[in-house]
Amino acid sequence: MTAPNKPPAEGDFVDIYGVRWSRWAAQLSARLDVIISIIIALAVTAAFHLHFQLLAGDWDFWVDWKDRQYWVTLTPIVAITFPAALQYVLWEKFRIPLGATLSITCLMVGAWIARIFGFHLWSYFPFSLIWPVLMIPGALVLDCVLVLTGNFFFTAVIGGMGFAVLFYPSNWPMLAAYRLPVEIMGTLVSVGDYIGYTFTRTATPEYLRFIERGTLRTFGGHSAWVASAFSGFVCVLTYLLWWHIGMLLSKVTTLPNRWRSMFGMAPDQTAATAPVESHDAR
Amino acid sequence: MRAEWAKQLSRAFLLLLGVVVVLPALAHGERNQEPFLRMRTAHFYDVKWSADKIAVNDEVVVTGRFRLFEDWPMNLPQPDRVFVGNGTPGPVLARTESYLNGHAAIQSGKLMLDRDYEFKTVLKGRIPGRHHVHPMVNVEGAGPLLGPGSWVEISGDHRDFKLPLTTLDGTKIEDLETWGVANVVRWEGFWLLTALVFAGWWLRRPLLMTRYRALHEGHEAALVTRGDRLWAAAFLTGTVLTVFAGAHWAENRYPRTIPLQAGQFRIDPLPKDEHEINIQVKRATYDVPGRSMKMTLVIHNPLPHPVQMGEFMTAGLRFVNHELPAAMAQVDARYPAELLPRTGLTLHDKAPIAPGETRTVNIEATDAVWETERLTSLLTDPDNRVGGLLFFFDDAGERHIANLSGAIVPVFIGS
Numbered sequence: 074m075t076a077p078n079k080p081p082a083e084g085d086f087v088d089i090y091g092v093r094w095s096r097w098a099a100q101l102s103a104r105l106d107v108i109i110s111i112i113i114a115l116a117v118t119a120a121f122h123l124h125f126q127l128l129a130g131d132w133d134f135w136v137d138w139k140d141r142q143y144w145v146t147l148t149p150i151v152a153i154t155f156p157a158a159l160q161y162v163l164w165e166k167f168r169i170p171l172g173a174t175l176s177i178t179c180l181m182v183g184a185w186i187a188r189i190f191g192f193h194l195w196s197y198f199p200f201s202l203i204w205p206v207l208m209i210p211g212a213l214v215l216d217c218v219l220v221l222t223g224n225f226f227f228t229a230v231i232g233g234m235g236f237a238v239l240f241y242p243s244n245w246p247m248l249a250a251y252r253l254p255v256e257i258m259g260t261l262v263s264v265g266d267y268i269g270y271t272f273t274r275t276a277t278p279e280y281l282r283f284i285e286r287g288t289l290r291t292f293g294g295h296s297a298w299v300a301s302a303f304s305g306f307v308c309v310l311t312y313l314l315w316w317h318i319g320m321l322l323s324k325v326t327t328l329p330n331r332w333r334s335m336f337g338m339a340p341d342q343t344a345a346t347a348p349v350e351s352h353d354a355r
Numbered sequence: 356m357r358a359e360w361a362k363q364l365s366r367a368f369l370l371l372l373g374v375v376v377v378l379p380a381l382a383h384g385e386r387n388q389e390p391f392l393r394m395r396t397a398h399f400y401d402v403k404w405s406a407d408k409i410a411v412n413d414e415v416v417v418t419g420r421f422r423l424f425e426d427w428p429m430n431l432p433q434p435d436r437v438f439v440g441n442g443t444p445g446p447v448l449a450r451t452e453s454y455l456n457g458h459a460a461i462q463s464g465k466l467m468l469d470r471d472y473e474f475k476t477v478l479k480g481r482i483p484g485r486h487h488v489h490p491m492v493n494v495e496g497a498g499p500l501l502g503p504g505s506w507v508e509i510s511g512d513h514r515d516f517k518l519p520l521t522t523l524d525g526t527k528i529e530d531l532e533t534w535g536v537a538n539v540v541r542w543e544g545f546w547l548l549t550a551l552v553f554a555g556w557w558l559r560r561p562l563l564m565t566r567y568r569a570l571h572e573g574h575e576a577a578l579v580t581r582g583d584r585l586w587a588a589a590f591l592t593g594t595v596l597t598v599f600a601g602a603h604w605a606e607n608r609y610p611r612t613i614p615l616q617a618g619q620f621r622i623d624p625l626p627k628d629e630h631e632i633n634i635q636v637k638r639a640t641y642d643v644p645g646r647s648m649k650m651t652l653v654i655h656n657p658l659p660h661p662v663q664m665g666e667f668m669t670a671g672l673r674f675v676n677h678e679l680p681a682a683m684a685q686v687d688a689r690y691p692a693e694l695l696p697r698t699g700l701t702l703h704d705k706a707p708i709a710p711g712e713t714r715t716v717n718i719e720a721t722d723a724v725w726e727t728e729r730l731t732s733l734l735t736d737p738d739n740r741v742g743g744l745l746f747f748f749d750d751a752g753e754r755h756i757a758n759l760s761g762a763i764v765p766v767f768i769g770s
Contacts, residue, residue, distance in 0.1 A: 089561050090569035090577040099561070106562040140615045167566040168578040170587070171554055178550045181543070196445050197482050199532035204539045209546040213553055213594045220579060220587035239595070242602035247542050249605040250535040252612035253522040258452055258459030262616045264522060268531055270461055271518065272446035278438035278493035280463040284615045 117176050121155045122183035131283070133184065134192070136202050136251050137269030139244070140284035145300040149237040150307045152177065152208055156215055156236075157312040160228070161319030170220040173236075177212035181205065201251075202268050210243040211236035229312040236312075237305035241297045385442070385489065385501045390733035391428050392500060393670035395742035395760065397421045397492050399502030400668055403687050404488065409480045411511035415448070417441065417476045417490050420625075421502065425469035426742050426760035432496030436619070438463040441476050442489030442501045447509070448478035449518055458622050463495075469758070470624030480509040481516050503671035505691050524611045542601070553590055556583075628755060630657040632747055636761025637715065639741055641734060643767050647721035648741070652759070654714055660749035661707035667700050667720055667759070669743030670730055674700040674720040681748040696722035707750070734765040 085096045094102070125133065129151040132144040160172030184205035192203045218232035219225075251265035262270070270279070289296035334340055385393075402419035409415050423434055439453055439460040453460045454475045466472065474490060486509065490502035518531040528534045566578055635653040642649065656662050665682025667674040673690070676682050677699045686695065703717040725731050733739065742760040749755065 089565045091574035092565070092569050092572055094565065099565070102564040103561060105564060109563055110558075137615060166570070167563055168570055168575060169557055169562065169566065170579075171557055174550050174554055178547065178554070181547065198446060200536045200539070201532055201534050204536065204543075207543050207546055209550045210594050210598045213550065213590055216553070217587040217591035217594070221584055221591070223579070235595075239598050243546075243598045246601040246605040247535065247539045249609040249612055250538060252614070253524060253526055253609060254611060254613045255520060255522045257461055258454070260459045260461050260616075261523075261613070262461060263613050264520070264528070264531070264534065266461075266616050267520070268534075271449045271451060271531065273441060273443060273448075273450050275440070275442055275445065275491075276493075276499050278440055278463065278495075278499075279461070280436045280438055280493070280495050282615075282617070284617055286617050 114175070114179055117155065117159065118179040118183040121176055121180045122187065124155065125151060125180055125184075126187075133206050134203060135269055135274075136204065136248075136265045137263075138282055138284060139206070139248060139251075139265070141241075141295070141297040142285040142287055142289055142300050143283050145241050145297050146304045146307075148206060149208070149211065149240045149304045150311050152180070152211075153215075153233060153236055153308045153311050154315045154318075155180070156212055157229075157315035158319030158322065160215065160219060161225070161316045162323045164219060164225075165320070166323065170216045172219075173212035173215035173232075174209070177208045181207070181209065199268075199272055202272050204247065206240075207244050207247065208236075208240065211239045214239060225316050226313075229309050229316065233309040233312040234305035237308040238301050240304070241301055385504060386727075386729045388501070389736065390670065390730045391736055391738060391740070392431075392497075393730070394733065395424050395426055395428050395740065396431065396494070396497065397423055397500040397502070398668065398742075398744050399490055399671060400744065400746075400756075401685075402490055402503055402690070404505045404507065404689050407506060407689060408508045408510070411480045411483060411509060411513060411515050412517065413480050414451070415478050415480070415488070415507050417478065417488065418474065419490055419502070420471055420473045421490070421492065422471045422744065422756070422758075423466055423468045424742055424760070425758045426740065427468050428738060430738070432494070434466045434468065434492075434494045434497075436463045436495040437466045438493040439474050439476070440491045440493055440499070441478060442487075442491040442499065442504065443478070444486055447482040447484065447486045448488065448507075449481050449516075450476060451479050451518070452477040455620070455622050456625060458620060460620065460622075462616070462618055462620050463493075464620035464622055466492075466622075467624050470627065471756075472622075472624055479516075479518065480507075480511070482513055483509045483511055485509075501671075503691055503694050505689060524609075549594075556586055632656055632658065632662065632745075632755055632757040634745060634757050634759045636741075636759065639761050639763040640766050641725070641731065641741075641763055643731065643734070643765055645721065645766075646723050646725050646731075647719055648725065648763075649717070649719050650741075650759075650761075652716050652718065654708055654716055656708040656710060656712055656747075658749065658755065659710050660751065660753075661709050662747040662749050662755060663705075663707045664700070664702060664716070664718070664745060665748045665754075666746040667718065667743055668746065669741070670728065672696065672720075672724055672728065672730075674698075674722075676700045676702060678705065679748060681752040681754075682746065684752075685746070685754070693724070693727070696720070696724050698722050708747075733763065739763055 087094050087096055087099050089099060129148050132138045132148055138144060155176040156173035159176045163169040163172045188203050188205060192198045193200060214235040215232040219228045222228060253264045254261060255264055255267055257267055285296060289299045399419055399421045405416040439455050441450060456473050486507055487504045488507045489504040491499050493499050520528040520531055569578055633655040637651040637653050639650040663679055665676050665679045671694050673695050675686060698721050701719040708714050739762060740760060741763040745757045745759050747755045
């Protein structure tokens with residue numbers, strides 16, 4: 074470490090991305106990277122998980138809610154929000170294309186923590202009923218499209234559509250086993266239906282499920298692809314909206330303190346000249 | 356002095372915390388349901404539990420009947436979509452079968468008011484412990500309507516639990532609890548690893564402050580290089596190919612799949628009695644200090660036999676006429692004792708009601724159970740009515756069920 078009262082020697086500097094840094098500052102920056110990254114990961118896990126539970130909760134919680142219509146439509150629309158906002162911050166401020174992968178991975182980790190401790194150990198639900206959805210492939214596509222195009226509009230259109238369209242096929246390798254037909258008491262149901270029936274959610278009867286009861290099948294028999302296409306279209310719009318939310322939330326704004334005099338302090342000098350000062354990196 | 360006071364307060368707080376933390380939730384708050392939900396919706400009767408002690412994997416069968424009450428509360432939706440369930444503390448028992456009037460009740464359907472239904476639920480012991488088990492019907496818009504609850508003790512080890520199944524394509528599932536879970540962990544683990552590899556490419560380099568400064572000093576080309584773009588292109592291609600390869604594998608592995616089923620059942624109610632005993636509530640009071648419900652009833656017997664009143668049943672409480680052997684014979688030994696008031700039903704006129712006769716009869720149902728079951732809060736209900744079933748028995752011992760409903764008036768000053 075360089076002593077503060079002594080000018081640093083030439084060898085004490087390093088070049089990082091074409092910028093000259095003192096070795097001490099670079100080391101400090103690396104430590105801050107680790108600390109801030111951990112804080113960001115924890116904050117995103119908590120906030121995104123809460124957001125996702127509130128808006129797509131039951132479709133993600135239970136295997137007998139993972140239908141071909143609402144689950145496919147709603148889940149990507151709800152899940153593309155944080156990736157879009159985080160992509161803005163990480164790409165526009167740092168050129169790091171990890172916004173989607175980071176947020177979706179954090180969501181997945183948060184969901185597994187909730188399933189293991191809240192649903193399984195606390196409430197006795199088996200994992201066959203409560204496994205969380207997989208959205209990492211869609212997130213990787215979002216981030217890769219951002220790297221390749223460097224353009225948020227193309228990321229919204231191509232990546233947003235890809236995020237939704239890849240949702241169903243990326244979950245199908247896990248879900249297919251729960252869609253095998255089985256005869257129970259003379260009634261045809263899927264294995265997933267029976268798992269939901271047999272491991273009772275006491276106050277959640279069968280009729281509360283929001284599952285495929287629409288008429289999307291008229292478009293060719295398999296409603297999942299129609300639902301995916303519609304979801305993709307809405308994902309594009311949601312992405313654009315949340316990209317701008319990311320922009321708004323990462324703006325550094327200084328507001329004059331108009332209440333200082335109430336506490337016997339001198340009035341804010343910036344109030345008269347600069348009521349709102351905004352620093353936008355763009 | 357102050358330190359001593361603080362110490363005492365801390366002890367009291369810790370004691371209170373201990374009580375709060377240690378006390379387990381034993382039942383489901385059924386006593387907290389409003390009395391109108393328990394007295395004027397689904398009346399469960401003849402409820403029986405096949406066992407009160409079972410081991411893990413053993414079955415307990417809950418059977419009985421319920422009547423959807425004629426005087427259904429106006430503020431509740433009609434029973435157009437009803438599911439026959441069971442009230443347990445979560446999936447401590449696995450429900451393997453359930454029937455309504457002998458038909459499968461795995462889905463929901465429309466039921467009729469003032470009609471009776473026979474149910475049967477087969478539950479398999481899963482989580483060891485002492486659990487409160489209720490029959491239940493869920494009515495869309497009205498919520499869960501619980502029948503009487505009985506304690507069932509499950510012994511053994513949860514790890515021994517197995518629920519095997521064979522699908523229509525011949526796939527043998529060893530245990531539904533673990534079916535497909537290993538595949539989920541493998542597939543999600545693979546993608547989590549993939550995400551970490553993708554992220555690692557970027558995270559191995561200096562991150563936040565250095566990149567921020569470089570970007571604002573115009574060194575963008577150093578931040579996202581050609582190698583980075585090739586890496587992203589490779590991942591993009593690999594991701595899409597892997598996803599569709601995985602889906603293709605699943606299609607081949609499980610070629611015969613079906614969507615989630617969303618149908619409804621159509622089940623006719625049990626046949627109705629040709630002649631029903633008619634009850635008019637002339638006056639009903641609840642004596643608050645005496646904990647006694649007193650009713651003056653006008654009873655008309657249209658049957659060709661004389662009948663005697665044997666039981667007043669409401670909210671799972673059974674006030675049985677102890678002097679009528681036919682009524683006492685209906686009480687199952689496993690019926691929860693706390694729902695069988697010891698004083699029973701008191702009749703002021705015990706003579707049988709002759710065929711075609713109309714008679715005014717005074718009855719009393721007195722017990723502290725009105726308080727312990729929190730049914731006295733019906734007095735603060737905006738729709739202040741009492742409802743229940745009256746069980747009559749003819750000279751051959753055959754049972755006839757009649758509806759009882761009417762306004763009720765509280766009596767606050769003891770006579």
